Amino acid sequence: MVIALLVLLPETIAAARAALRDQIQISLNLALGSAMASIGLTIPTIAVATIWLDPPLQLGLGATQMVLLAVTVVVGVLTVVPGRATRLQGGVHLVLLAAFVFLAIHP
Known part of the structure; x- marks a missing residue:
């Protein structure tokens, strides 16, 4: 988790700065690009590491995470397809993030 945060930190800062300058499309591109790269x-790194490690590779999601993933994909498509993002759509993404964090802490 710490490594992922370190890898995503520069892009997150750049995305936040772009959002503060009302460059929402640039902000979304930075955020989505860094997440996809991560x-x-x-x-694949974990998949290769399981060759040498004993525990099996498990990437499954629970029912709650599957619902959040589906809602996030739908909201992401509705945000990206029109070509412009609004503050309301950004707020919806933040609410989804808050829901994910809350449910990760208190399942």
Whole structure:
């Protein structure tokens, strides 16, 4: 978790600065790009590491996480497809993030 936060920190700061300058599309591109890069590098690395480690690789999600993932994908598509994001859509993404964090702490 710490490594992921360190990897995502520069892009997160740049995305926040772009959002403060009302450059929402640039902010979304930075945030989504860094998240995809992090996921795209982490999962294959763990998959290769399981060759040498004993425990099996498990990437499954529970029912709650599946619902949050589906809602996040739908909201993400509705945000990106029109070409412009609004503050309301950004707020919806933040509420989804808060829900995920809350449910991760208190399942």
